Structure formats: structure tokens, C-alpha cells
Amino acid sequence: MLVRVSEGIDADLEAAEVHRRVYAAGGPALLFENVRNCRFPMASNLFGTMERTRFIFRDALAGVQTLIRLKKDPTELLRHPLRAPSVLRTLLSMRPAKRSTGPVLAHEASLDQLPLLKSWPRDGGAFITLPEVYTEHPERPGYMNSNLGMYRVQLSGNEYAPNRQVGLHYQIHRSIGLHHAAAIAKGEALRVNIFVGGPPSMSVAAVMPLPEGIPEVAFAGALSRRAIRMIRQAGGPMICAEADFCITGTIAPDELPEGPFGDHLGYYSLTHDFPVLNVDRVYHRKDAIWPFTVVGRPPQEDTSFGELIHELTGPAIPAVLPGVHAVHAVDQSGVHPLLLAIGNERYVPYAKEREPQELLTNANAILGQGQLSLAKYLLITAHQDNPELDINDIAAFFCHLLERVDWTRDLHFQTRTTIDTLDYSGTGLNEGSKLVIAAVGRVRRELPTDVPTDLWLPDGFSNPKVCLPGVVAITAPAWSTGPHKIDPAAGTFSEQVLADSAVNRFPLVVLTDESEFCAQSLSNFLWVTFTRSNPAADIYGVDSFTEQKHWGCRGSLIIDARLKAHMAPALEADAEVSKRVDRLFARGGSLHGIG
Numbered sequence: 001m002l003v004r005v006s007e008g009i010d011a012d013l014e015a016a017e018v019h020r021r022v023y024a025a026g027g028p029a030l031l032f033e034n035v036r037n038c039r040f041p042m043a044s045n046l047f048g049t050m051e052r053t054r055f056i057f058r059d060a061l062a063g064v065q066t067l068i069r070l071k072k073d074p075t076e077l078l079r080h081p082l083r084a085p086s087v088l089r090t091l092l093s094m095r096p097a098k099r100s101t102g103p104v105l106a107h108e109a110s111l112d113q114l115p116l117l118k119s120w121p122r123d124g125g126a127f128i129t130l131p132e133v134y135t136e137h138p139e140r141p142g143y144m145n146s147n148l149g150m151y152r153v154q155l156s157g158n159e160y161a162p163n164r165q166v167g168l169h170y171q172i173h174r175s176i177g178l179h180h181a182a183a184i185a186k187g188e189a190l191r192v193n194i195f196v197g198g199p200p201s202m203s204v205a206a207v208m209p210l211p212e213g214i215p216e217v218a219f220a221g222a223l224s225r226r227a228i229r230m231i232r233q234a235g236g237p238m239i240c241a242e243a244d245f246c247i248t249g250t251i252a253p254d255e256l257p258e259g260p261f262g263d264h265l266g267y268y269s270l271t272h273d274f275p276v277l278n279v280d281r282v283y284h285r286k287d288a289i290w291p292f293t294v295v296g297r298p299p300q301e302d303t304s305f306g307e308l309i310h311e312l313t314g315p316a317i318p319a320v321l322p323g324v325h326a327v328h329a330v331d332q333s334g335v336h337p338l339l340l341a342i343g344n345e346r347y348v349p350y351a352k353e354r355e356p357q358e359l360l361t362n363a364n365a366i367l368g369q370g371q372l373s374l375a376k377y378l379l380i381t382a383h384q385d386n387p388e389l390d391i392n393d394i395a396a397f398f399c400h401l402l403e404r405v406d407w408t409r410d411l412h413f414q415t416r417t418t419i420d421t422l423d424y425s426g427t428g429l430n431e432g433s434k435l436v437i438a439a440v441g442r443v444r445r446e447l448p449t450d451v452p453t454d455l456w457l458p459d460g461f462s463n464p465k466v467c468l469p470g471v472v473a474i475t476a477p478a479w480s481t482g483p484h485k486i487d488p489a490a491g492t493f494s495e496q497v498l499a500d501s502a503v504n505r506f507p508l509v510v511l512t513d514e515s516e517f518c519a520q521s522l523s524n525f526l527w528v529t530f531t532r533s534n535p536a537a538d539i540y541g542v543d544s545f546t547e548q549k550h551w552g553c554r555g556s557l558i559i560d561a562r563l564k565a566h567m568a569p570a571l572e573a574d575a576e577v578s579k580r581v582d583r584l585f586a587r588g589g590s591l592h593g594i595g
Contacts, residue, residue: 002029005590010036011126013577016119016294018584018591019044020573023294025595028052031289036517038115042290046200047304054308056200060225061312063090067222068316089225094218096143097227102241103285104198111163111282114245115290116156119263121574124271125157127261129292132195132206132480132558133168134217135179136237138186143230143238150206152261153247153277159256160276165420168192168251169256169274171421180251180275188240189250191236193276193302197291199224199243207305209313209371244288249279260568265531266297267568272429294573297527298331306331321369323362325383327392329375330530332523336420337530340393341366341374345382345440354382356410356438363412363436367397371435374420376432377530382440395468395522402447402470402507403437407541408552412436413450415536424568425534433536445470448505455503458496460489461511465519472506473515473525479562490560494540497555504542511560518561532561 009015009032022030023045029052032042047053054061066087131153137145151174154160154167170176173216183190195202201223205216221228227240239246256274263269293301306329317327323344330338343362345354347551363380366372381389381401389400419425419432426432447470455464463475474493481487490511497503510529512518518528533539538560541553563570584591 001055002031003027003590003594005030005032005584006034007584007590008034008065009042009581009584010577011038011042011115011119013121013574014036014581015042015044015115015117015292017573017577019292019294019301019582020296021387021581021585021595022591023048027591027594033174033253035115039113040115040284040288040290042117042292044292046291046411047203048301050307052302057204057223057308060090060093060201060223063087064222064312065227065315068092068312075248090222093221093225093227094240095227096217096221096230098238099229099231099241101230102231102239103451104195104239104241104246104283106245106286107284107288108358109282109284111155111247111279114155114282116290117292119294120268120296120571121577122260122268122538122569124258124260125160126155128153128155128194128196129294130196130203132202132240132243133170133176134195134237135190135242137179138183138188138190141237143215143217146215146217146237147179147203148206148220149174149176150203151176154258154261158258158271164279165252165256166194166247166249166277166279167256167274168277169258169261183251189252189278191250192248193237193239194277195240195243195245196247197230197242197289198242199226202228202240202243203291204305204308207302208309211305237479239283242285244285244290246281246283247277247279248281248283249277252276252278262296262571264295264298264300264302265337265420265422266527267422267424267531267570269422270424270568278572298334303331304347306335321362321365323358324366327366327372328391328394330394330526331373332394332526333530334420334423334527336374337369337376337423337425338526339366339372339378340391340394340397341378341380342383342389343380345384346556354380354441355406356380356440359438359440360412360436363438367414367434367436374418376419376423376434377535378426378434378436380438385440394526398471399447399469401437401439403445404441405437405507406475407507407557408442408545408554410438411539411552411557412438413536413551423531424566425532425538425564427534427537432534435535435539445507447507452502452505456501457503458493461493463515464514467510467519467525468522470506471508471510471525472503473510473512473528475513475515476511476560476562478513479564481565487560487562487564489560490538490562494542494544494553494558497542499543499555500541501555506556509556509558511558511562513562529559529561532563532567533559 151170205220542555
């Protein structure tokens with residue numbers, strides 16, 4: 001499960017390139033024993049496969065899953081009393097064990113002595129990519145009102161004072177913001193501890209979408225099946241005693257530019273002002289190891305986090321969202337851009353022609369729930385139409401929806417609202433629009449699987465390719481307008497395609513820079529279509545209309561998924577770096593036979 005890499009490796013681009021190659025091959029975890037210009041070894045790909053992730057938490061998963069099922073059905077223990085000891089053990093593990101000291105406080109270092117990991121060529125500096133950022137509410141200190149989040153940390157570059165400041169990028173709808181706001185209201189600096197390494201359950205807990213009132217540290221204990229050891233220090237938040245590293249400090253009153261950073265949507269997040277942490281101390285345990293990951297166009301190692309979260313929380317969805325059977329944040333689209341859901345449609349069971357009613361109630365509930373509120377496209381169908389529909393079978397879900405959808409009725413927009421901080425398809429940072437597509441009822445159409453021989457396209461549009469049954473990608477002229485301006489090409493396409501055109505046999509048309517690439521795989525279709533479009537700006541329709549402020553179309557729905565001038569560039573590896581690390585995979589290298 002782990003390979004030791006003895007050759008010298010540079011934390012600047014080389015380690016990340018090796019990681020990406022090994023992850024893509026489904027390879028083992030990596031321990032880089034010889035990091036150039038750094039006395040600390042580095043480890044990566046710890047969660048690189050679901051098999052390895054489940055193995056790490058093998059002793060605790062059953063207890064945690066039972067605990068979550070109890071939220072859905074409190075009578076679970078009455079029917080299965082033998083599960084009580086496991087649940088009790090899990091509950092007891094959730095209370096942190098307080099300590100006066102711990103291994104993490106054994107030694108101190110400076111920021112420049114840490115591994116300065118840079119993952120992508122245009123990154124603005126070195127970053128911590130598996131940080132566990134811990135804060136406590138300024139008015140109610142203690143773990144019960146704490147937050148543990150994986151907010152990226154920039155260690156070097158930009159305008160940060162070397163060895164004294166780091167950037168702290170926390171995105172919209174993160175609980176650290178509540179603590180920061182409370183500190184500002186009190187006129188105090190917010191104290192922050194950043195843990196790196198230690199119990200692997202802390203990393204998972206830091207990304208877990210837990211309900212209010214359940215601290216992440218408590219969940220980490222449940223997932224460890226062992227209470228997390230926490231050190232209480234006077235005047236500050238607790239420290240994870242068994243972390244490999246801990247950076248302590250306070251958030252400064254001013255912000256500084258942070259980024260760019262190659263992020264999990266597959267593009268760079270650009271430079272913006274974010275909070276700065278003034279660093280007090282950098283602690284580390286004896287023989288500390290620096291864990292890291294690399295994010296980029298999915299799937300990547302963080303995909304395992306998403307799958308584990310789905311496995312654990314999926315059964316509780318109906319309890320949290322009554323009427324909703326299942327929710328799937330689509331990893332291939334970057335998670336927040338596309339959300340699939342299966343709900344209920346029971347409001348008028350006697351109706352001969354059903355239309356979305358309860359589904360819209362379900363959709364509003366989903367978009368009001370924590371980080372699900374950041375979804376940009378929410379596609380929802382009714383359980384009653386096909387009880388066997390598997391929400392994880394994305395191609396089948398699209399076919400089910402496109403067979404039934406009525407574009408004159410089933411499009412519901414939210415404009416000028418919040419979207420994911422990392423999504424640059426909108427009108428500004430955190431700003432964009434949402435679209436709910438709710439489809440219910442009878443099958444309305446047969447979905448074509450081939451390009452019709454009589455398909456006519458306007459001048460400048462070419463090379464139609466079928467992505468899925470009922471979905472065609474078409475190469476369009478390159479985007480040629482300034483930031484956030486309407487490029488006329490997509491509108492021209494929708495105006496020139498007539499209602500009786502063969503194009504309209506496809507309910508969904510995707511305009512793209514390269515239709516061949518978009519249609520090459522399901523993953524490409526999902527990534528291109530939903531990361532490169534802002535619903536309110538980039539959706540058109542053949543024979544469209546507006547009626548009582550409701551927009552719809554009688555022909556094909558058109559999504560303009562071309563790269564626009566205001567979007568961030570896509571991630572590309574450095575070819576020279578790739579050549580340099582080839583030696584590790586060659587005969588005699590530590591990684592020969594992998595990748």
C-alpha cells in the first residue's frame with residue numbers, strides 16, 4: 001500500500017507531478033524520503049483509492065454508519081440490539097481527550113523549513129494542501145463550538161512577510177467565517193491553529209458537511225474509534241496533540257492577495273484578497289512527516305473524500321431533507337457546478353398529466369442546505385417515475401430526465417446569487433446564477449443516438465458529436481467579447497435554428513470550443529458543460545419566450561460552454577518537469593512499473 005521514494009525530489013512541481021501520475025495509475029501511497037532543501041519527508045496519495053481509504057477507517061466505519069442511520073430511524077437499535085456496543089464505543093470516542101502536552105509540541109521550526117509544495121506552474125507560491133484549520137468561537141471557547149475546516153493555506157509568495165505571514169483562503173459558506181465575524185464584532189484578532197498530519201480522521205472531518213452542533217473534532221474521534229487528544233493552551237484554541245505539525249497565529253485586520261492556485265475544478269483560482277495569518281509558532285513532533293495532496297481536474301485524490309462522505313451520509317439524506325431520496329454532487333464536474341437529485345412527486349396523485357410541484361419544494365430544500373446551496377445546476381427527477389433509477393449512474397439519469405423534460409415549463413432560474421468561490425463562470429467572485437431543472441411524468445420523446453444526415457448548422461458552427469443520447473456537442477466560433485459581455489454567436493445560433501430543424505431532435509445542445517473533446521467521454525462532457533457556463537448568461541433556446549417572467553423554449557435547450565474571456569485558465573502540467581521525474585518510473589527507479 002506504500003512505496004518509499006528514495007531518490008531526491010523537489011517540492012517545487014516535481015512531487016506533485018509524481019503524485020498525479022501515481023494516482024492516475026491507481027497506485028500506492030508515496031513516502032518521499034529525500035526532499036531537496038528540506039529536512040522533513042513528505043507523504044501523499046494516502047487516500048488515493050477507495051479501498052485504501054476504507055482500510056484506514058476499517059475499524060470505525062460500521063459504528064459511524066450505524067450512528068448516522070439512527071438519525072434516519074431511531075428504532076434501529078431496537079431492531080438490532082447487538083449493534084449497541086459499537087454505537088456506544090463510537091459515542092464515547094466523540095469527546096476529545098484533553099491533555100496538558102503532546103508529541104506535536106516537541107520541536108519548533110520556521111516556515112521556510114517546511115516543505116514548500118508547489119503543484120502547478122502558475123501557482124502563486126507554496127501551499128499546504130491538506131491543512132486542518134482549527135478555530136473556536138470567541139464568545140464560547142471550547143471544542144463544542146469549534147470548527148475544523150480544510151481551507152487552503154499559502155506558505156510563501158505574493159506580499160506575505162517571509163517566515164511571519166501565511167495566506168488563509170476560506171470560501172463562502174464556511175463556519176470559520178462565523179468565528180471571524182464574532183472576533184471582529186468583539187474587536188479581537190481570531191486565534192487560529194493549523195494542523196498538518198496526525199490522525200487521518202481529522203483530514204476527513206475537516207471536509208465533512210456536518211450539521212450544526214456536531215463539532216468536526218468529535219466526528220474525527222468517531223471515525224478514529226478513539227478520542228482525539230487535544231491540548232488546551234491558555235488564551236487560545238486547542239491543539240491536536242498528535243498532529244505532525246501545528247502553525248499557530250492570529251488573523252490580521254488587513255487582507256492580502258492570495259493565489260493563483262490550481263484548484264479542484266480543473267482551473268486556476270486567481271489572485272484575490274483573503275485573510276492573512278500572523279504566525280506565532282511552528283511546532284512539529286519528532287520524526288514529523290508532511291502529508292500533501294494535489295488537486296486538479298477531477299478525479300483526483302479528494303474524490304475519495306467525496307465518495308466516503310456519500311457512503312456515510314447518503315442514508316441520512318431523507319431525514320435531513322424530507323421527501324428527497326438521494327443527492328449526488330457530481331465529482332467530474334467539480335462537485336458544486338452540478339447536483340443530481342431524486343425527489344418525490346405526490347402532491348396531486350390523481351392528476352392525469354403530472355407536473356413538477358413537490359419536486360420544486362424538494363429543490364428549494366436542497367438549495368437551502370449548507371454547502372449544497374452552492375450548487376449551480378440542480379437536476380431533479382421523481383422517484384415515482386422509475387423507482388429503480390440509480391443516481392450514481394449519471395448517463396442513465398440524464399436519459400431519464402431528457403426523455404421527460406418540458407423546456408417550456410421545467411426551467412427555474414435564480415439570478416444574481418451566490419456560487420462557489422472557485423467557479424469563474426459567473427459575474428464575479430462568489431457571484432453567478434443557478435438553474436433547477438425538474439422533470440416528471442411520461443416519456444415525451446425518443447432520444448437520438450446518432451447525428452441526423454439532414455442536420456443543418458448556421459455558418460461558423462460545425463462538427464456535431466453525440467455526447468449522450470439526446471445530447472449533441474457542436475463546435476462554435478471562439479468567444480470574442482470582453483469580460484461578462486454577451487457574445488452574439490450563441491444567440492445567433494438559437495435564432496437561426498428553426499423550430500422544425502433536425503437540431504431539435506436533440507433536447508440538449510452544447511456549444512463548445514472543441515466538440516470532439518466534449519463528446520470523447522462522459523467525464524469530458526460533464527467537465528466542459530458545467531464548469532464553463534453560467535445559467536443566466538449562457539443558456540439559450542430554440543423558439544424561446546418569456547411569459548410572466550418565466551423563460552422557456554419550444555425547441556432545443558442550448559448551453560454555451562465555450563471558454564470565455566473572464567474565466568480562469570485550465571491547468572496544464574510543465575512538460576520539462578514531467579521529463580525530469582521520468583527517472584523514478586524507469587527501470588531501477590523507485591516507481592518502476594507504476595504509471
